[in-house]
Amino acid sequence: MRRGRTHRLSPERAARLRRALDRLERASPPRRRVPLDPVSLPHRYRDPRDIEVAALLAASLAYGRADLFLPRVERVLAGMGPSPAGFVRGLDVAGARELLAGFVYRFNVGADVAVLLLGMGRMLERRGSLEAGFVAAHEASGGDLHGALGAFVREIRDVDVRAVERALGRTRGLDHLLPVPLGAGAAKRLHLFLRWMVRGPDGVDLGVWKRVSPGALIVPLDTHVARLAWRLGLVRRRTMGWAAAEDITRNLEVIDPVDPVRFDFVLCHHGMSGACPPRARAELCARCVLRPECSVGRRLAPGPEPSGPPARRGSPASARRAPLG
Numbered sequence: 001m002r003r004g005r006t007h008r009l010s011p012e013r014a015a016r017l018r019r020a021l022d023r024l025e026r027a028s029p030p031r032r033r034v035p036l037d038p039v040s041l042p043h044r045y046r047d048p049r050d051i052e053v054a055a056l057l058a059a060s061l062a063y064g065r066a067d068l069f070l071p072r073v074e075r076v077l078a079g080m081g082p083s084p085a086g087f088v089r090g091l092d093v094a095g096a097r098e099l100l101a102g103f104v105y106r107f108n109v110g111a112d113v114a115v116l117l118l119g120m121g122r123m124l125e126r127r128g129s130l131e132a133g134f135v136a137a138h139e140a141s142g143g144d145l146h147g148a149l150g151a152f153v154r155e156i157r158d159v160d161v162r163a164v165e166r167a168l169g170r171t172r173g174l175d176h177l178l179p180v181p182l183g184a185g186a187a188k189r190l191h192l193f194l195r196w197m198v199r200g201p202d203g204v205d206l207g208v209w210k211r212v213s214p215g216a217l218i219v220p221l222d223t224h225v226a227r228l229a230w231r232l233g234l235v236r237r238r239t240m241g242w243a244a245a246e247d248i249t250r251n252l253e254v255i256d257p258v259d260p261v262r263f264d265f266v267l268c269h270h271g272m273s274g275a276c277p278p279r280a281r282a283e284l285c286a287r288c289v290l291r292p293e294c295s296v297g298r299r300l301a302p303g304p305e306p307s308g309p310p311a312r313r314g315s316p317a318s319a320r321r322a323p324l325g
């Protein structure tokens, strides 16, 4: 996909932002928020193949409120037994019906999820791993991430959908679960899956894919990251699609060229926790460690840099990662 034009951070501003983001990471250690995040689900497994299957399932359904989608994904995983990879490798349409009959989560029904599970099983059989499937798509697209993700999703969807629909009823939100074509949206849930697989292991991301570089990633752009990126001057676009995610990533690259999406989790959870709400509040800005670099915070709460605790902690029920893509 053609990259949009954007401003680039100056090295001086990037250095200041990096110090501010390091402060945020120290003040709000990411590991403490992992239990509230869908990445907690693939953390339950040890085998890389089980991790990638659990991760793609969890990331694909990670839209809306975490307290609503997490239990549904947990129930599906529980029905898959101790090895999600072993389960999908041996899965047929009758098994999918047994697991997913009656499943509903917002736009998606059991038939949609069955296509995803059957498609992962086929990819494991054909290529040995989801990583191998993605790497093949990445190489075929000449390193273009948009093309690679599009081809990866197309291969996952290459199952007998009519047989699935005969067993489980009509698919409903298949294009939302597995978008084909990928289009101009931010594809947040696919980038989230890639971040989990490629970065780390660092207590948050799992780092089980070794053949993709963290430098190839694009930020998983949800409403929280979009809001923070706008306030911190990482993006100037108003439309938060793929092009905006690329803009933000290019600026994060100036901050950390090797690992540009390193601060995605801490930025997202700064918003999710309620510490940086959509309607900014002076009393929260006054104690936010990002304030010196934030256009909104400097306006609402002028004064010396904060030295105390930066963030109000939210309740688990408030934890959500809203989708853009």
Ligand code: SF4
Pocket: 228, 231, 275, 276, 277, 280, 281, 284, 285, 286, 288, 289, 290, 291, 294, 295, 296, 297, 298
């Ligand atoms: S200073 Fe205020 S608006 Fe800016 S990031 Fe912090 S809490 Fe959000």
